[in-house]
Amino acid sequence: MSFQHWMVSPACASGMMEAGGRCSQPNLRPVVHMPQVTVYTVPNCLDCAAVKRLLEQAGIPYREVDISQIPGSREALALLSGVRSVPQVYVGDRFIGQVFEVRHLIHTGKLQEMLAKADAEEQTGPNGHPSGP
Template sequence: MPPVTVYSKSWCSYSQAAKALLGRKGVPFTEVDIEVEPERREEMITRSGGRTTVPQIFIGDRHVGGCDDLFALDGRGELDPLLAAA
């Protein structure tokens, strides 16, 4: 399973929903709270191609997008194969 990174803010309901979906799927992920680590905000913006909202989700080096994008991938049946890719 490729590493999963979620840039988030603790109080953000979209971040919470995205993390909950990953949790239900048993997917371990690294969370980067950009309020706790504000110096990593610029890293998130650069990696995501300019997006400034949270969450921003990465599976391996692939930028998945935000919460809605993650749920859309799951709804189309594309999330599990992406997570299973080596």
């Protein structure tokens, strides 16, 4: 299995730019479609490297967002998760934890169960019927 890692540039995906090319509203919402796992990181972070390694060893694809160049990102994440430090790992828009929690979820199979359930829900609509056109 090959792993895909996406680095999000500091530019806002929504195009909301200020003079000088800075984001006026950082886009910190995790991607809902594959990969369902989003890891918020900063460079030279040992715990960030550890959580990415855990996901890779488990064969779980993820999207990496480097928040070091996104003004206000730590504060925004703290509001979402209640945690100021990184890494922060999300499945969809649900904060699932940091290294310790992710390690536990992988070793118990619970993270894989969460992802399988999210995949099944994505395949069907909220009423259990197939989604799509």
